[in-house]
Amino acid sequence: MALSKLDNLYRQVILDHSSHPHHHGVLDESTNEIEMNNPTCGDVIQLQLHIEDGVIKDMRFDGSGCSISTASASMMTDAVIGKTEQEALVLIEQFSELVQGNETGDLDDLGDAAMLSGVAKFPARIKCATLGWKALEQGILEKQDTTVSKQLHREDKGE
Amino acid sequence: MQTLDHWRQDFPILKQQVNDEPLVYLDNAATTQKPQQVLDVIEAYYQQDNANVHRGVHTLAERATKSYETAREKVQQFIQAKSTKEILFTRGTTTSLNWVAKSYGDLAVEKGDEIVISYAEHHSNIVPWQQLAKRKGAKLVYIELTDDGYLDLEDAKAKITDQTKIVSLAHVSNVLGGINPIKTLTELAHQHGAVMVVDGAQSTPHMPVNVTELDVDFYAFSGHKMCGPTGIGVLYGKQALLEKMEPVEFGGEMIDFVYPQESTWSELPWKFEAGTPNIAGGIGLGAAIDYLTAIGMDTIHQYEQELVAYVLPKLEAIEGVTIYGPKDPKDHTGVIAFNIEGLHPHDVATALDMEGVAVRAGHHCAQPLLQYLKVPATARASFYFYNTKEDADRLVDAILATKEFFQNGLI
Numbered sequence: 029m030a031l032s033k034l035d036n037l038y039r040q041v042i043l044d045h046s047s048h049p050h051h052h053g054v055l056d057e058s059t060n061e062i063e064m065n066n067p068t069c070g071d072v073i074q075l076q077l078h079i080e081d082g083v084i085k086d087m088r089f090d091g092s093g094c095s096i097s098t099a100s101a102s103m104m105t106d107a108v109i110g111k112t113e114q115e116a117l118v119l120i121e122q123f124s125e126l127v128q129g130n131e132t133g134d135l136d137d138l139g140d141a142a143m144l145s146g147v148a149k150f151p152a153r154i155k156c157a158t159l160g161w162k163a164l165e166q167g168i169l170e171k172q173d174t175t176v177s178k179q180l181h182r183e184d185k186g187e
Numbered sequence: 188m189q190t191l192d193h194w195r196q197d198f199p200i201l202k203q204q205v206n207d208e209p210l211v212y213l214d215n216a217a218t219t220q221k222p223q224q225v226l227d228v229i230e231a232y233y234q235q236d237n238a239n240v241h242r243g244v245h246t247l248a249e250r251a252t253k254s255y256e257t258a259r260e261k262v263q264q265f266i267q268a269k270s271t272k273e274i275l276f277t278r279g280t281t282t283s284l285n286w287v288a289k290s291y292g293d294l295a296v297e298k299g300d301e302i303v304i305s306y307a308e309h310h311s312n313i314v315p316w317q318q319l320a321k322r323k324g325a326k327l328v329y330i331e332l333t334d335d336g337y338l339d340l341e342d343a344k345a346k347i348t349d350q351t352k353i354v355s356l357a358h359v360s361n362v363l364g365g366i367n368p369i370k371t372l373t374e375l376a377h378q379h380g381a382v383m384v385v386d387g388a389q390s391t392p393h394m395p396v397n398v399t400e401l402d403v404d405f406y407a408f409s410g411h412k413m414c415g416p417t418g419i420g421v422l423y424g425k426q427a428l429l430e431k432m433e434p435v436e437f438g439g440e441m442i443d444f445v446y447p448q449e450s451t452w453s454e455l456p457w458k459f460e461a462g463t464p465n466i467a468g469g470i471g472l473g474a475a476i477d478y479l480t481a482i483g484m485d486t487i488h489q490y491e492q493e494l495v496a497y498v499l500p501k502l503e504a505i506e507g508v509t510i511y512g513p514k515d516p517k518d519h520t521g522v523i524a525f526n527i528e529g530l531h532p533h534d535v536a537t538a539l540d541m542e543g544v545a546v547r548a549g550h551h552c553a554q555p556l557l558q559y560l561k562v563p564a565t566a567r568a569s570f571y572f573y574n575t576k577e578d579a580d581r582l583v584d585a586i587l588a589t590k591e592f593f594q595n596g597l598i
């Protein structure tokens with residue numbers, strides 16, 4: 029039966045994450061929030077980050093998405109909480125390569141998210157898998173941007 | 188049940204395996220497949236007649252022009268317009284609706300006027316009106332739907348008033364699949380002095396359409412949803428209105444005389460068709476119309492209704508499956524949006540694809556409708572005359588297998 033191929037995509041771990049996502053909901057206190065959607069299908073994710081001294085202390089996600097995007101966001105939270113922004117950016121890049129079927133070396137740091145490598149065989153679903161990660165990337169970059177511009181601003185004033 | 192099986196043989200693309208299963212193509216609301224006859228006509232045009240239209244004196248230019256204008260006549264007869272002056276070739280439904288909103292909208296709509304649409308519209312029948320409303324300070328008003336998925340006619344009577352300048356509605360919804368009573372709605376619009384615009388993207392391919400009898404003012408549809416190529420569509424408009432309207436685009440083909448500071452327009456329908464048109468597209472659409480006419484639009488409509496009457500109860504009988512739109516197969520075209528409890532439609536569509544069954548998942552370019560229905564997304568199977576009872580059975584079996592996989596699979 030052709031559905032047996034689905035096993036490559038929907039591993040049990042993935043279904044566990046999608047039915048019981050980790051860090052799902054909202055944070056009491058967040059340093060920044062990102063909402064991102066996938067216009068081709070209408071999936072939406074709201075991501076709340078608590079970043080302190082360049083470290084992702086905590087995060088939550090909410091929204092509506094398929095099992096791949098939900099599981100992927102859940103796995104992402106496990107992988108990046110406690111990491112620095114720079115470490116997280118590296119993981120985001122690594123994950124993006126992984127789901128596009130490219131060699132990415134050591135996958136240990138991705139944790140369960142490494143299980144999503146099967147997505148590469150389902151090109152229509154790559155965007156589902158990367159939605160949460162893109163939101164995180166935007167959150168980190170925006171924050172760095174504002175910090176940089178704030179710093180510049182201060183330097184401006186100092187002159 | 189009659190069978191149209193022999194027509195199916197004309198579609199080479201349907202004879203393939205997808206994911207090791209024979210393809211069951213059920214995404215016809217997005218675009219339909221093309222029969223060999225249409226592909227042949229397009230190829231022959233490029234191999235034998237290709238030239239620019241309305242410009243040359245040479246033989247090929249003559250032939251190309253004749254084929255292109257003959258296609259316009261075919262469209263005219265197909266939707267029973269009074270004259271080819273009323274048939275404008277466009278890029279598709281989206282362009283057609285944008286032209287009406289821009290050209291007629293600029294002419295007729297003023298601050299404080301109302302434009303009436305419904306909650307069951309495609310984005311292409313929403314966004315151009317939003318933009319017009321913004322430009323003019325007009326108000327966009329939505330007709331509600333009934334709980335069982337019909338346009339609420341009582342609400343239509345309440346919303347269409349003397350304030351209304353334009354009513355624009357789909358003939359058939361691309362999500363709910365219901366057929367709107369366009370004739371009644373047109374009378375209503377006319378009683379209040381409004382024009383009636385119809386989005387015929389999902390009706391024209393599937394049922395006989397007579398714009399004169401419906402008395403609509405504008406009617407839009409796309410070639411690619413009716414066995415024709417992409418990039419070609421039609422805007423029908425009543426001649427008296429088109430005469431008053433300004434072109435939306437300017438350039439070659441659409442002019443009569445060009446002076447340094449001033450120009451005059453060509454006559455209808457060319458006044459609206461600036462630049463080199465999609466000649467092969469028009470000719471391909473003409474071939475598609477010949478093809479559909481040979482089968483018979485009545486036959487197609489009746490056959491699809493039988494197919495829906497066959498599959499709808501089977502889908503409804505599956506535990507956990509919700510169907511959107513009218514429940515009575517008589518009122519439901521071959522567009523069937525559904526969800527399986529506990530499963531996201533993307534996951535459903537991927538699983539069905541593994542079974543060789545192509546359906547769409549998502550918001551179907553109708554976000555206000557899905558917000559209205561309070562569902563983030565649905566799966567959608569949409570049938571055409573080349574689909575069979577076996578295709579319907581394959582869909583049902585694939586849904587059962589999908590449920591099984593996600594509930595108990597992964598052994």
Ligand SMILES: Cc1ncc(COP(=O)(O)O)c(C=O)c1O
Nearest residue numbers: 279280281309311361386388409
């Ligand atoms: C009801 C309806 N209106 C408009 C459109 C837009 O058609 P097109 O993309 O061919 O312009 C579609 C098709 O997607 C449709 O289903």
